[in-house]
Amino acid sequence: MVLVLALGDLHIPHRAPDLPAKFKSMLVPGKIQHVICTGNLCIKEVHEYLKTVCPDLHITRGEYDEDSRYPDTKTLTIGQFKLGVCHGHQVIPWGDLDSLAMLQRQLDVDILVTGHTHQFTAYKHEAGVVINPGSATGAFSSITYDVNPSFVLMDIDGLRVVVYVYELIDGEVKVDKIDFKKTTTPTNLPH
């Protein structure tokens, strides 16, 4: 069982002062094996905080990030899964799942983690899963109204990944989960 935290669009300090206290108390160092961050932290203090949660940290560049050296996309392998990360402001139309699916094909990953819309989604299509962990701070978004703070925890076990989404609604943390199973053999293609 490998735990992967996916979060992003914190927009600290421009749109939010900090992560919700209830989230912070859940993100205990040492419990999570990997952290994926879609971008828009925006300042290095957030980077440093995430590093304390887990040193294996993967960040992609959001359009407001102070550090411009984060890459536009990143791919990594965790267990049997190939994951891709991209903030998502580069994929137009923003939040469009078909366009994101194209990016997924391009990166050749099973799970694409992306952000920008501040709206949690978990979408399965023929090539894999697109996950948007939303905004961990509930930051203002021009795209989504009434953003609740949210983040995602993926439990990768063999060919199965359970996606837990944590949302802070009216001061309470609500959890939901979705199961995905990876198919091992791709369909044969005539060339």
Add this chain to the structure above:
Amino acid sequence: MMMSNGIEDEEKWLAEGIAGIQHNAFYLHRALDSNNLREALKYSAQLLSELRTSRLSPHKYYELCKVLHMRAFDELRRLEIFFKEEDRHGCPVIDLYELVQHAGNILPRLYLLCTVGSVYIKSKEAPAKDILRDLVEMCRAVQHPVRGLFLRSYLAQVSRDKLPDIGSEYEGEGDTVMDAVEFVLQNFIEMNKLWVRMQHQGIFYEANVSFGDRDPELKPSFGVSGLQGPHREKEKLEKERNELRDLVGKNLHVLSQIEGIDLEMYRDTVLPSVLEQIVNCKDELAQYYLMDCIIQVFPDEYHLQTLETLLSACPQLQPTVDLKTVLSQLMERLSNYASLNPELLPEFLQVEAFSKLSNAIGKVMEAQVDMPVVGAISLYVSLLTFTLRVHPDRLDYVDQVLGACVKILSGKPKLEDSKATKQVVALLSAPLDKYDDIVTALTLSNYPRVMDHLDAGTNKVMAMVIIRSIMKNKSWVSTSDKVEVLFELIKGLIKDLEGISTDELDEEDFNEEQNSVACLMHMLYNDEPEEMLKIICTVWKHVMSGGPKRLPFTVPSLVFSALKLVRRLQGQDGDVGGEEVPATPKKIFQLLNQIIETLSVVPAPELALRLYLQCAEAANDCDLEPVAYDFFTQAFVLYEEEVADSKAQVTAIHLIIGTLQRVNVFGVENRDTLTHKATGYSAKLLKKPDQCRAVYACSHLFWVDDQDGIKDGERVLLCLKRSLRIANAAQQMTNVTRGSSGPVTLFVEILNKYLYFFEKGNPQITASVIQGLIELIKTEMQSDNAVVNPVSDAFFTSTLRYIQFQKEKGGAMGEKYDSIKLGG
């Protein structure tokens, strides 16, 4: 040289003294075992004679006494037992009492007398008070300070459990608590006098002086320290006095343990006597120590009730006494007392504790004009702590304390002493910690006045403390008035104050400060849109003069605050019941324009561009076409004129396209102008692949999936074709410049876009078009100078897989894809 010899000698004498004690103890035991009173007295007197030495420093004398007392308690206890068992020695205690007074030398005589006296009291053959009085008087015969102190200390020890306290067996007719009190007080007074006398006689160990058998007790001894200079002399003396102070203080401790002393007796007898001695001895060391003792040893309840008396002694003390520490201690104890016993708070009010303490402090300040600022402020910190614990609701008291500090700080140059500044910071932080609602503290009129006296650096430290307090307590600041006060207080962070220019600052510290201010803005909130707008305006008023270094931090926070407000007001056009309402989206957009414009002085074009786009989208949501158009214009102008970096341009143009794709407020003309611009700039990006991608992104500008969204299939196709041409050109260029074709990635991306619109039902995009593109890619991949690129290969493969998947879906989708052939 002299020193080390002295120390060696002392060790020698101590060893000799101990040896002497042991030697005589041996014989004493023999005498006790054989019930030989005469011998017992003889050897115990000799044993006690070791205490007659003047050779030892008080420290070593103390050690000797400790050894003696350890040994001697055994011995003297044995002796006591022996004395008590009249049948062993046949001498009634009353006679014994007489007998021991014949001992040759006065010191052993008195030790023995105290020991017998203890037995005498126990025998109850005479009233305790008579014996006690006798003993405490007799000890006067020893006027040598050190010896006298130890002797009386011994007296205190042996008499401790024989005082006629309430409920003790020694209480009786004529033997009352009062007698016990008088005894202890008398002993205390004599001991203090001896102790103080040390100061004047400069007693400490002497080298090579021996008095032989003569009574040295009555003769004062003088030190031979002249060799070390007067300052060292003074230091040494103080040290030695300090070592003995507990002997004196112990009496007060004993007093505090006497159960029969109630508040009345304490107030009417004990405290006045003790204070009288303290005042009259006129000794700085004694006064400081004993005042502190009183405070530590007696119950807080008593202090509260005798506050006036206690405080009135203070001005009578020597001017050099560290009264601020004494008063601070007192206030701290009372503060803790109040904390632990909140039900007693009315008592505090009743005795008017605050005003008494406040007045006492005032008097001290008047008397000690030269008190350094750090001392004065720390005194007020104690008073403030007290006030916050005991009278937290009395903001006027709190303000008064701050006001007193303002007075101290006025007329002096800005604080440079770091200790003093620390105290001022402690002073200002105390109300913040106490009141959950920070604003309570901030509205104290003297609060900003105190802050004004801080130097610029400390001012900023304090400002950070305030911000941190607000963030930690999640205190909302909800009116523009309070925001005004707050931002005045933290002005050191908001703009350059005199004395510090931003260039001198450490970058990390500066960034931390500014990020704090940015975070702070999210705590300024009011449900009422009018008030919220006032808040935003107040903040802007303060923040606008922050200069180019600060604006990139503060502007975004403020902009998003304003955008949140706009969203709340969406749909309201400013006409509530026919009246003109100040807070409208339009007004806010005007303000936003002003705010974002100031970024040009930084300059921060990329940030400004992003913020303009945010505003454009918000204006779109408010149905304000001209406003939205204007924001887009501003964004484009920045793009044209200011964003020069090619990478930045790529991001910027995508942001513009992405935003434009989402807005639907524009009429045809405006929309055309903007999309034309967007496409135009897309095609002009520096690198061909970037051009290609931006152009196909533009295709989405002409197709919006909503119900009433634009669906201009032709223009979509135009974009896609254009991007295809660019991709081709890119390929050719790579052929020429690198001798091999570049990856087919771009083509595959474009293919995916074709598929997207194909699926959406763009009539211009047919299956054959798709087919053509697939063939094109295959050809490219198989061409002679193709470079194998696994990434683009995988992409193509997965795209084909997708097509296959769609074909296999069946239904309408399957039908669409039916004519696309993948094989061959």
